Amino acid sequence: MSDLVEPRASRRGIWGWMLFDWAQQPFHTLIITFVFAPYFASAVAPDAARGQELWGYATGVGGLLIALSSPVLGAIADASGPRKPWILAFSVLGVIGCWMLWFAVPGMENLGWLLFFIALAVFGMEFAAVFNNxxxxxxxxxxxxxxxxxxxxxxxxxxxxxxxxxxxxxMSASPDTGRTMLGLEPILGLDPAMREGDRASGPLTAIWYVVFLLPMLFFTPDVPRRGPSAGAIRRGLAQLVSTLRALPKQRSYLSFLLSSMFYRDALNALYAFGGIYAAGVLGWSIIQIGIFGILANITGALGAWAGGFLDQRYGPRFVVALSTVLLALCCLVVISTTQTEVLFLTVVADGSSSNLPDLTFYAAGGLIGAAGGSLQAASRTLLVDQVEKERVTEAFGLYALSGKATTFIGPISIALVTGFFASDAFDLSTQDAQRLGVTPVIVLFVIGLVLLPWVRTKGYGKAEG
Structure with a gap:
């Protein structure tokens, strides 16, 4: 098909769609990875290992709910047409979940309701992304x-x-010094002793998301309604059944869903537990983890941008394969680094100190950000190559299913392995239990890479597959 007859939205519509990623990324940056998750593990949960375990269960439940419902709702959305109503509905749930994190005070005893809202935030925010994609x-x-x-x-x-x-x-200040990373007192009278700066990441995420979601809702064109609403559920379910029946015969599509299921779950787990790992194993403060996050976001932006050009030149499969290899190697570096070790080799003797473990972790974080950004961007275009445009919402629903099927398995497996090695049956420190608990991530990356050669793509510049 010629580009002359292919769709092209207005510049304002394209920027509105792109701003969804700008709106949603703080949820992953502030809540899932660098601020609230390590705060939860280090100050809300009884101890860091138990915090890692509970966080895995909460985010895993949110992922499980998405896995069970996204293909069905995606097929229904394709049958009915417009995606914006779905984005709006799930955004409301995600915003509520984020806002409620403000009430997670240090050392609180009843964690059940908090874990519910963590799962709700994951469910709402991730589901909104399915329809935006x-x-x-x-x-x-x-x-x-x-x-x-x-x-x-x-x-x-x-x-x-x-x-x-x-x-x-x-906003986020050390409870010891009462000062932020810039050496300032927190704005808005936020109390460092009550960790109000860390807790405020929830409401800030909610407000930021609402403000920057509006351009997409107002300016980005949506597809027209394809049929009467009354029959959308029946038509959507019929199409989904037909797709699932034909899927085993579509080797490339099936291989991509399986491959992405593993490598995306590994990446999500790496993001979700990176801050918690740094807090528990390296003893990092929230400010140190935040600096790590700043570095990862800078390299992530550069990696996603560079990956887009590599995608256009060599095709998305090449970008996905390269990024997966880099991420597996970085994960090995991460779990081999402690306050005294780098690559499992002792670098700090008794009574001495070294910045090498911290610098190694920062370097690995920078590479993870770059490779993770390019991996996620290329995965979206690789999926589009597998299906007709009229079925793309269903495809992203199955994409969410394939990812979330192990996204709940990944965190829960980390929770189980961490809990297993932290039990009385093993004479291990909390730090060693955390290190062993993260090892399933490497296995998931390797499985995803092994399945990738069967995936075809419509390469541009250099044809692929």
Whole structure:
């Protein structure tokens, strides 16, 4: 099909769609990875290992709910047409979940309701992204999808970076010094002793998301209604059944769903537990973890942008494979680094100190950010290559299913392995239990890489597959 007849939205519509990533990325940056998750593990939960375990269960339940419902709702959305009503509905749930995190005070005893709202935030925010991703093929010609996806992911990382600097520089203060990363007293009278700066990451995420979601809702074109609403459920379910029946015969599509299921779960687990790991194993403060997050967001933006151009030149499969290899190696570096070891080799003798473990962890975090940004951007375009445009929401629903099927298994497996090695049956320190608990991530990356050669893509510049 010629680019002359392929869709192209207005510049304002394209920027509105890209701003969704800018709006949503602070949820991953502030809540899931660098501020609230390590705060929860270090100050709310009884201890760091138990915090890692509970966080795994909460985020795992949210992922399980998405896994069970996203293909069905995606097929129904394709049958009915517009995606914006779905985005709005799930955004409301995500915003409520984020806002309620403010009430997670240090040392609280009843964690049940908090874990519920963590799961609700994951459910709402991730589901909104499913329907936003499905809008992508209607915005630009296929040859430009890689660059569009990479640019949007890069913009998202910049949004995460902006909010992380805001929280660390003006809001989140050390309970010992009462000062933020910039040496200032927290704004708005936030109490460092009650960790109000860390807790405020929840409401800030909610407000940021609402404000920057509006351009997409107002300016980005949506697909027209395809049929009467009354029959949308029946038509959607019929289409989903037909797709699932034919899926075993579509080797490339099935291989991509399986491969992405493993490598995306590994990446999500790495993001979710990176801050918790640094707090428990390296003894990092929230400010140190925040600096780590700033670095990862900068390299993530650069990696997503560069990955978009590599995608356009070599095809998305090449970008996914390269990024997966780098991430597996970085994960090995992470779990081999403690306060006294690098690559499992002792670098700090008794009574001495060294910055090498911290510097190693920072370097690994920078590479994880770059490779993770390019991996996620290229995965969106690789999925679009597998299906017709009229079924893309269903495809992103199955994509969410394939990812969330192990996204709940990944965190829960980390929770179980961590809990297993932290039990009385083993004479291990909390730090060693955390290290062993993260090892399933490497296995998931390797499995995803092994399945990738069967995936075909419509390469541009250099044909692929």
């Amino acid at each position: 499905a809008m992508m093929p209607d915005l630009v010609p296929r040859a430009e999808l890689g660059r569009l996806s990479g640019s949007a992911w890069g913009l998202g990382y910049l949004g995460g970076l902006a909010t992380l600097i805001l929280v660390l520089g003006l």
